Amino acid sequence: MDERRLDGNATAGVLAEIFTFEMTTARTACVHCGATGEVGAQMAYVSEIGTVVRCASCNNALIRVARQDDGGRYWLDLRGVKYLQLEEHL
Amino acid sequence: MGRGFFSRGFRGRRRESEGDDRIPPGQYLVDGFPVLSAGPTPRTPLAEWTFTLDGEVDEPRTWSWEEFRALPSEEVTRDIHCVTKWSKLGTTWEGVSVDTLLDGVDTAAEYVVGFCDGGYTTNLPLEDVTDGKAWIAHTYEGEPLPPEHGGPARLLVPHLYFWKSAKWVRGLRLAAADEPGFWESLGYHNYGDPWREQRYWGD
Numbered sequence: 001m002d003e004r005r006l007d008g009n010a011t012a013g014v015l016a017e018i019f020t021f022e023m024t025t026a027r028t029a030c031v032h033c034g035a036t037g038e039v040g041a042q043m044a045y046v047s048e049i050g051t052v053v054r055c056a057s058c059n060n061a062l063i064r065v066a067r068q069d070d071g072g073r074y075w076l077d078l079r080g081v082k083y084l085q086l087e088e089h090l
Numbered sequence: 091m092g093r094g095f096f097s098r099g100f101r102g103r104r105r106e107s108e109g110d111d112r113i114p115p116g117q118y119l120v121d122g123f124p125v126l127s128a129g130p131t132p133r134t135p136l137a138e139w140t141f142t143l144d145g146e147v148d149e150p151r152t153w154s155w156e157e158f159r160a161l162p163s164e165e166v167t168r169d170i171h172c173v174t175k176w177s178k179l180g181t182t183w184e185g186v187s188v189d190t191l192l193d194g195v196d197t198a199a200e201y202v203v204g205f206c207d208g209g210y211t212t213n214l215p216l217e218d219v220t221d222g223k224a225w226i227a228h229t230y231e232g233e234p235l236p237p238e239h240g241g242p243a244r245l246l247v248p249h250l251y252f253w254k255s256a257k258w259v260r261g262l263r264l265a266a267a268d269e270p271g272f273w274e275s276l277g278y279h280n281y282g283d284p285w286r287e288q289r290y291w292g293d
Binding site: 004005043045047048049050052054059061064066068069073074075077 | 125126127128129130131172173174175208209253273275276277278289290
């Protein structure tokens with residue numbers, strides 16, 4: 001167990017700054033191994049330099065987010081996911 | 091008692107004035123050594139560890155840990171600067187100069203990619219890792235480099251922001267074309283000079 005590993009729910013804050021949908025319950029499919037699951041059930045590495053959501057099955061980087069330190073600009077890389085399935089919560 | 095008080099004040103002022111010259115714009119000093127991770131800490135056994143030089147070279151070169159540690163090492167003391175704004179002065183490392191690894195290599199490459207356990211990469215101009223500017227560091231402050239700081243070996247390129255000093259480095263790939271690495275492809279500056287505050291694209 002890596003001491004700096006968090007679960008995907010730790011990314012709720014930064015993802016909520018970008019997406020209007022609740023992202024921790026969004027389902028992903030990993031480009032590398034095909035595993036599917038909710039973002040909140042994946043692994044997360046969160047630091048000042050950026051946030052990385054990694055596949056709980058194969059460790060592939062699913063979602064990467066970097067934020068300029070003044071908060072004025074974000075970069076989002078979704079190359080690690082085949083798709084995101086988003087649910088509207090009414 | 092008066093002497094002690096005077097002493098503390100004197101050291102404090104001295105250090106501040108030294109730091110002023112040595113801290114790049116926007117940075118602050120830390121005494122600790124923060125750990126930033128973008129993935130799990132790899133734990134490759136030394137018996138399985140290798141360091142590889144490949145890409146635009148006639149013959150790729152690979153060293154086992156034993157062979158790598160038999161290469162001449164240098165002790166270097168340098169200030170380091172993280173893009174998240176902390177700087178740490180006077181850190182002492184031992185490592186193998188990249189010049190030593192490249193000795194006798196004939197290449198037309200102008201760029202290099204450091205590749206690592208866990209898939210991390212970082213890109214640099216070749217001229218920024220040669221002529222005594224970069225090392226493969228295996229020792230920090232006299233002790234084997236701990237895994238959380240990149241051990242058993244990390245790239246050390248102290249004149250650039252510290253994300254370029256890739257932890258858990260396993261090789262250098264020489265390339266004719268520049269290829270942005272893990273953070274360089276996600277908004278962080280392609281070169282990363284702390285003295286020009288090159289943190290993000292467009293800086």
